[in-house]
Amino acid sequence: MSAGLESSREVTFERGLTGRVILAIFFASMFFLPISIYLQLVTGVTISAIATYITAVLFSELALLFGSPLRKQELFIIVEMCGIAGTTTFMVELVFRGFVVTSSLSYAFRIGGVPINHLIPAWWAPPYNSEAYTIRTLLHPDWGLPILITVIHGGFTILTEFALLMLTSLLYIEVEKLPFPFATIDAEMISTLSERKPRRLGIFSQSVVIGALFGFLIHVPYISIGLQVVPLPWLDFTGVTEQYIPGAVIGVASEPLAYVTGMLIPLPHAMYMFISSFICWIILNTLFLTSFRSAFPRWSEEYMPGMGISLLYQRSFMHVWLVPSLVFSLSLALFTLVSRLDIFKRTFATLWRLPDHLREAGYQKLSSIILMYLIGTLGSVLLFRLLVPDFPIVIPLALSTGLSLLNAIVGARLIGETGYGVTITAANIWTPFVYLTGYKGVNAWLYSPVIGGGLSSGWTQMIKVAYLTRTRPGDFMKAFLITWVAYRVFGTLWASFFWSMAPIPSAAYPYAAVQWPINLVTMGMWVTRQIDVRTEVVTTSLGIAMFILGVGTALNRVLGVPFSPSGIVVGMMMIPPTAIAILIGSIMGNIVLPRIAGREQWFDIRSVIVSGFATGEGIAIGLSIVGALISKAVWAWPY
Numbered sequence: 001m002s003a004g005l006e007s008s009r010e011v012t013f014e015r016g017l018t019g020r021v022i023l024a025i026f027f028a029s030m031f032f033l034p035i036s037i038y039l040q041l042v043t044g045v046t047i048s049a050i051a052t053y054i055t056a057v058l059f060s061e062l063a064l065l066f067g068s069p070l071r072k073q074e075l076f077i078i079v080e081m082c083g084i085a086g087t088t089t090f091m092v093e094l095v096f097r098g099f100v101v102t103s104s105l106s107y108a109f110r111i112g113g114v115p116i117n118h119l120i121p122a123w124w125a126p127p128y129n130s131e132a133y134t135i136r137t138l139l140h141p142d143w144g145l146p147i148l149i150t151v152i153h154g155g156f157t158i159l160t161e162f163a164l165l166m167l168t169s170l171l172y173i174e175v176e177k178l179p180f181p182f183a184t185i186d187a188e189m190i191s192t193l194s195e196r197k198p199r200r201l202g203i204f205s206q207s208v209v210i211g212a213l214f215g216f217l218i219h220v221p222y223i224s225i226g227l228q229v230v231p232l233p234w235l236d237f238t239g240v241t242e243q244y245i246p247g248a249v250i251g252v253a254s255e256p257l258a259y260v261t262g263m264l265i266p267l268p269h270a271m272y273m274f275i276s277s278f279i280c281w282i283i284l285n286t287l288f289l290t291s292f293r294s295a296f297p298r299w300s301e302e303y304m305p306g307m308g309i310s311l312l313y314q315r316s317f318m319h320v321w322l323v324p325s326l327v328f329s330l331s332l333a334l335f336t337l338v339s340r341l342d343i344f345k346r347t348f349a350t351l352w353r354l355p356d357h358l359r360e361a362g363y364q365k366l367s368s369i370i371l372m373y374l375i376g377t378l379g380s381v382l383l384f385r386l387l388v389p390d391f392p393i394v395i396p397l398a399l400s401t402g403l404s405l406l407n408a409i410v411g412a413r414l415i416g417e418t419g420y421g422v423t424i425t426a427a428n429i430w431t432p433f434v435y436l437t438g439y440k441g442v443n444a445w446l447y448s449p450v451i452g453g454g455l456s457s458g459w460t461q462m463i464k465v466a467y468l469t470r471t472r473p474g475d476f477m478k479a480f481l482i483t484w485v486a487y488r489v490f491g492t493l494w495a496s497f498f499w500s501m502a503p504i505p506s507a508a509y510p511y512a513a514v515q516w517p518i519n520l521v522t523m524g525m526w527v528t529r530q531i532d533v534r535t536e537v538v539t540t541s542l543g544i545a546m547f548i549l550g551v552g553t554a555l556n557r558v559l560g561v562p563f564s565p566s567g568i569v570v571g572m573m574m575i576p577p578t579a580i581a582i583l584i585g586s587i588m589g590n591i592v593l594p595r596i597a598g599r600e601q602w603f604d605i606r607s608v609i610v611s612g613f614a615t616g617e618g619i620a621i622g623l624s625i626v627g628a629l630i631s632k633a634v635w636a637w638p639y
Contacts, residue, residue, distance in 0.1 A: 013361050013472040016073030017479050024059050024078045025085045025479070029486040032086030034494045040089050041498065041509035052083035053189075053618040060193045072194035073471040077479045079186050080462045085483045091491035094138055094146060095499050097125035100520055102133050109524030111442065116527055119442040123149055123387060136503065138496040147492070152383060153450070158484065160376030160404055160452035161459070162477055163369045168412035168456055169463040169473065170363065171347045176340075178416030180464040181264040184607035187468035189615055192608060200608050207612025208619070214256050215620025230254045234577040236309045247285040247303055249312050253581035260613050261419070262585020263593070263606055269418040270586035272564040276571025277579035285316055296320045298531070313575050318522070323432060323533060324541040325572045330403070331545035332569050333410035339553070362474015377401045380450035388443040395433055396449040403429065404452035410569070411457025416464075417566040420574065420582075431526050435533045445527045 032055075056079050063070045070078070100106060106117035117128055126132045126142035138147070172178045192204040221227040234251040241250045253259070262270065293300040299319040307315070337344065350358070351366035364372075377400040384396050407429075414420065430448035439445075459476070466473045502508035505516045525531050549565055556563040571579060594602045 012470060013466075014071070014073045014470055015475055016071070016075075016077040016466075016469075016471040017475040017482075018074055020059070020063070020070070021074050021077045021081075021479070022482055024055055025081050025483050026486050027059075028055050028082035028086035029483075029490040032082075033089070033487060033490050034497070036087040037089050037092055037491075037494050037498055040092065041504060041512045052079055052086075053615045055082040055086070056189065056193065057615070057619065070194060072190045072469045073475075075190045075194050076186075076466060076469045076471040077475060079190055080465065080476065081479050081483045084480070085486050088487040089491065089495070090150075091138070091488065091495040094125070094143065094150075094492075095495055095504050096516060096519070097146070098133055099505065099516055100523065101125045101128045103517075103520060105517055105520050106524065109528045111440065111528065116442055116524060120446065121387070121443055122146075124443075124446045136499045138492055138499070149383075149387075149447075151488070153380060153447075154484065154488070156376045156380040156383070156450045157452065157455070158376070158481070159372045159379075160450050161456040163373035163376065164404065164408040164452050164456035165459050165463065165477070166363050166369050167347065167351070168408050168460045170350060170358070171343065171409075172412055172416045172460060173464055173467060174350070174358075175343055175347050176416075178413070179266070180416050180419070180461050181266065182261065182415075182419040183461050183464040183468060184264065185261070185611045185614060186462075186465045188607040188611040190465070190469050192611070200605070203605055203608045204612040204615075207609045208616035211257075211613035211616025211618075212620040213616075214613075215617035216624070218254070218256070219617075219621050220624040234309060238309055238312060239306065242305050245282065245286045246305070247289040247299075247312060247316065248283075249281040249285060249309055249316075249575045249577075251309050251575075251577040253577040255581075257614060257617055258578055258581035259585040259588075260610055262582035263589025264610055265419055265582055265586045265589075266417075267586050267590045268562040269564045269567040269570075270583045271562075272567025273418065273420070273571040273574060274576075274579045274583040276568045277574050277576050278571075280321060280572050281313075281316075281575050285312070285320070288316075288320060309575065309577070318531070321572065323537050325569075326429060326432070327538060327541035328545045328569050328572055329410050330406055331542060331549060332413070332565050333406035335546075335549045335553075335565065336409055336413060337406075360472075362472050362477065373404075374401075376452070377404060377450055384447060384449045387447055388441075390441060391434075391439060391444045392437060395437060399429065399433060399451055400449040404450065407451065407453025408456045409453075411453050412460040414566045414570055415457055415461050417564070418570050420570045432533045435526070435529065435531070436535070442527055445523070 056075060059078060060070050060075065101117045101120055103117070107115045109116045111119060120127075122142070123145050125146055126140070130140075130142045132138075132140035132142045173180075188200075189204070192200050218230050218232065221229050222232065231254055233255045234253050237250045237252070238248070241248055265273075288296050289300050289303055296319050299316055302315050302319065348366060351363070351369060354363060354365045378397075381393070381396045381400050384391075385393055429451050431445065434444050459480075462476060463473050465471075466476055498504065498509075505512035505514075507513065522531075548568065552561075552563040552565065552568075555561040574582075589606060593606070596602075
């Protein structure tokens with residue numbers, strides 16, 4: 001794949017949204033969404049890659065069989081949209097709301113002596129005595145208002161994210177030309193399936209076979225008969241190390257794809273991701289349990305031997321790293337704005353003029369982008385005001401209109417440089433701010449205004465794939481609107497179907513039976529203010545972040561010392577097993593294999609290899625899941 005396809009001036013874009021592409025999107029929602037919902041409730045896993053690869057390969061081969069091969073522009077839309085259409089299980093969240101309202105656990109959390117489930121408004125979920133819970137369906141009039149509000153909120157979110165997407169795409173693809181290392185995975189698969197060049201197709205096919213073998217050896221025994229040949233997703237060493245370094249998250253990733261994709265990550269970013277992860281999750285996690293127990297008392301209170309990597313990660317992230325990681329991310333956004341002010345000026349100036357080649361690509365003028373952004377953010381703030389009139393309006397106004405921009409800037413930059421983003425959701429950002437206001441009610445915890453940037457940062461990488469495949473970026477946005485309708489309609493139907501089969505959570509859905517009570521307890525602890533968010537943690541984190549970013553940048557500019565601010569921020573959110581795998585993969589992909597295969601030849605084919613391996617493993621897992629569901633199909637009786 002040519003590295004020169006960077007600017008829209010050099011690319012002749014073609015349309016990718018066609019009738020058969022729309023058919024593929026609806027196929028993914030109809031076929032893969034029920035599998036995704038079921039797996040989420042039973043095992044907690046997702047099948048995004050599976051839905052993407054199987055749909056792409058299936059429709060590619062069918063089109064070839066009928067004598068009308070898919071163009072790579074059509075394949076781009078299929079690859080990027082079918083994973084979303086087939087795995088966005090958002091509507092299951094509505095069933096969780098019903099669980100919060102009806103669960104006996106909710107009675108343990110009270111405000112003014114009243115259980116929180118008696119204080120939950122009807123616009124969030126039907127009241128606890130609603131008939132909808134007796135017959136277990138989302139297709140009940142009492143769910144009308146909650147679903148309507150999610151749809152309105154979704155519309156505001158799309159407007160906000162589309163506006164941010166056009167800004168970050170122009171900034172990081174057209175102007176700064178960031179590498180977006182993982183964009184080549186999808187681009188190579190798309191080009192290989194559409195162009196079918198013998199050499200690249202051969203390498204891709206061999207990589208598919210190798211990936212499928214790993215998939216069948218590692219994943220299929222567990223999916224089919226519950227036998228873990230290799231512990232997934234990591235080898236957990238904490239049982240051995242906890243007596244020496246308690247709280248340290250120590251293990252080795254057992255999922256081969258983590259090592260393979262690491263080959264695409266530039267070595268400086270991989271090194272800083274590892275260093276940051278090692279310091280946070282091993283050294284500091286231990287020190288906060290031993291030498292500095294008073295720094296995060298709830299972490300030391302909750303810790304107990306034998307927790308394992310999963311619980312260590314969950315609890316230490318909640319009690320230690322949630323606030324510092326948010327502060328570091330926002331610090332990087334501010335640092336990026338200040339240090340690259342000239343680039344932002346050029347970006348806004350370009351959008352103001354909007355040359356013909358950008359208009360043809362699907363970009364909008366700056367005035368239209370600002371209007372979309374303001375309608376999305378201010379509209380959601382107005383909706384919040386109507387739903388939560390007793391909350392100070394300045395907080396949602398500042399977060400929605402200001403933080404959304406910063407979140408998109410830093411999120412897209414992290415993905416553009418390292419391939420990995422940070423999990424900063426609206427919930428993660430919103431809850432600490434609600435806590436700091438001293439709010440005593442329930443409603444503000446249940447609904448937040450749009451805090452954008454989370455979706456648009458990931459979508460920016462997809463637009464990079466659009467450039468590499470010469471697909472009109474505007475078609476991506478049109479296709480997403482269709483996808484949004486598909487997964488909301490089918491998601492509601494399928495979530496209601498599984499709920500009608502058996503209560504959720506229950507023994508029929510074991511992952512939900514374990515995880516949903518944990519989520520409810522965490523929510524109850526926030527609402528009743530049993531989780532600490534201390535201002536000194538915020539100020540200390542801010543000071544450390546600015547010091548590290550400032551000193552690192554100075555050393556890089558003066559002495560040429562390699563420095564990756566993005567790697568540091570991503571590493572704070574990434575546990576060591578994954579960071580180690582990425583570092584090993586990066587060393588292999590940037591040092592070892594280029595010397596063995598020849599630098600030019602290796603860098604020409606490495607994306608093909610990674611893409612083929614991911615495709616093969618995804619297909620193996622997908623086929624094994626379908627086989628397991630068919631072989632173990634049972635009907636859960638309602639008694």
